[in-house]
Amino acid sequence: MTSVATVIPVKDGERYLEELLAALAREGVQEVLVIDSGSHDRSLEIARAAGVELLEIAPEQFSHGRTRNLGAERTSGELICFLTQDATPCPGWLAAYLDAFALEQHVGAAYGPHLPRADTSPMIARELTEFFAGFEAQPSGQNGNARAHGPVVQRAGDVSFLSNVNACYARACWEEIRFRDVRYSEDQAFGADMLAAGWTKVYQPAAAVLHAHDYSTAEFMRRYFDEYRGLRQTSGHVEPFAISATARHVLSEVAADRRWMSERDMDAATRMRWTTRSLAHHAGRRVFSAIGSRSERLPNALHRRLSLEGRGAEAANGQPAQGAGEVSPVPATAQIEQKLSGEVYDVVAEVWRDGPAPLSDPVPGMAERERLRLAMVIPPFSRGSGGHNTLFQIFSRLERRGHTCSVWLADYNGYARDVWPAVLREEINEYFAPFKGPVYKGFADWQGADVAIATGWQTVHAMLQLERCRARAYVVNDHEPEFYPASVEQSLAADTYRYDLHCIAASPWLRDQLIERYGASAEAFQLGVDHNTYQPRPVARRPATVVYYARYVTPRRAVPIGLMALAELKRRRPDVRIVLFGANEVLHASFPYEHVTVLSPEQLSWLYSEATVGLCLSLTNFSLMPKEMLACGLPCVELAGISAESIFGTDGPLELASLDPNRLADAMERLLVDRERWERRSREGIEFVASHTWEHATDEVEAGLRHALREREALADTAIR
């Protein structure tokens, strides 16, 4: 005879457990395993008294799929029945299952109906009855072997429904398919998986159990939330929701419940009482089913409150159970839908696959034409972005010189998703410099250009795809691979220097890097200073005051070294006043200091005018800030041996020191102590940056753009010859 095991997951199931175990004994089930996941009631006592095998697991180890797999592993019957703690087998249950598996050779599972208990609410009683009656009426997909009230074989293409409230599995089938490691709806997933694998299943009306959830209306709603959340996780099902359809559905369900009650001769008062519950039940069910299947949009705390099982989002998505060796530590997988398209990496992949778009044929004399069509491709920006300020100071002036200018935002990561083009244009004008041309998001309206200009590594691959360009150029503000640790970003940033783009670099040091490290065609421009803003202000300098650009969120600013240098200076000269600026958050330091947040250019010029020494460090390309300090007559300490010498020389207006806190403290101390040195640096600084204007920077960039066009003409001439 076929051996049968029954597995019953239990938690606080004392109400029906005794009755259930008694029914199993009556049916003659040889092997019964109760898996308790932390009951606080008499469940354990009842199981022990019944003499069945008992396995206790921690509540957090429970999940519907994983725990049932564990139960199947712990038993040995050729058939494995699963029951819930509130499902009591009716007489003839086991024999009916044995009959079902004898119907065909390849039956992998069978399931029976859930009959309402005497005190089950009319809504649930009707629903259960009508639901399972639907399987009886439904003939099997292929051989039409259904007969009234008889078992029905279901195959691939038929309904995949399966319910572990009352189901029985052939061990061979379970071993092949196994329950998915999901927290909910593991039975539905199994039903679909087994049919797809070629197994059949049987609906056996005679293998019935008494079963009903005895919940309040609110508990029902929370259970529906759990069920549909699980269904979404296992099958991707999203419950549709529309107000008018919901209203129609609820009214028809309430009417059906009332008919059901009338057919069972319930009195008018009872009918009225249940009608109110019915209305709340069906309306709430629709709403909470819809919410459950869209639960990924809810915050975790709300998840926990809505879930009857009290599980948050991360638990619902299947966090691994800890502890017992029997439980797989591999977390349940979650299906993630496609959310993004056209990320920067996709664009890179397209360029690597297809190569850059071909350039338009050069036209003789185009490099010397008075008005050029210039299209600048920029990455997303925010207020205070130094690189964008440089770009728009120059582009604004190119526009004023009569060139036809347009701006194109490449925003593959969606940073500016909620900012529409007219707003972008206004922000450029507000944050950086006046710009009268159009601003586009994306390239759907691309019109072609004499020179397409990339302005950051994230813009290069997009720019390379643009057609109808005569030439391409790359305004390089910094050596961007150094912004990243070893990463894809670092590699892609370096990749942008290898497309034969003519680079216009923001310092001679940067130009040399591009030529020497990447073999790029490059020339340099000098960053300009807004001398109307940055000039010595009519304010007395405060003695022994050091101002430090402590922008710690930018690693290339070497803030830890700067703070160590200031700590050393403070140790040597306790009277020194230290002011940190450039970040909104307060930094913890080993010395007392004063803090000002991010300042406007006007405010900065006053700060520089009343300080004694400026400290501004850069581990990559030299930035605008030391020039602005010098323009205000403030001597500045910078790092030696990186990029500053390429602009200021080794003994120029800057006080240079190596990347060493003691040497930096020495440099600051020299300026604080040596009055003559301070005055020389201050005077030389003002004189040095006087010629560094944005007009001059624009001249250099314009020359670079024309150079890019000239290179194209030269190449075409060579090709003709």
Next chain:
Amino acid sequence: MSTAETSSERELQAENEILRARVAALESELVEVQARTNAVVAQWQERAYWLDRWHLDLNALMRKPGAAELRGALRAIRSVVRAYKRARRSLSRS
């Protein structure tokens, strides 16, 4: 070099000059057209600032059910108000 060859070269040069002039004219026309296009787009962006700021797409809004009816109702109200104002003006004149 024969006279015929020299003359043919001159003709080619002249033709080249004509073509270069034509290309230059077309180039400046292209720049002019793009400048005008840019100006028009920029002007519309300037006008649409608040619509973009509030994420209002009026075309999409007017395609929604009831939008045309609402607009019709507003026009009807406006015509009633105008008729009332006209009547009041004519009464005050008389």
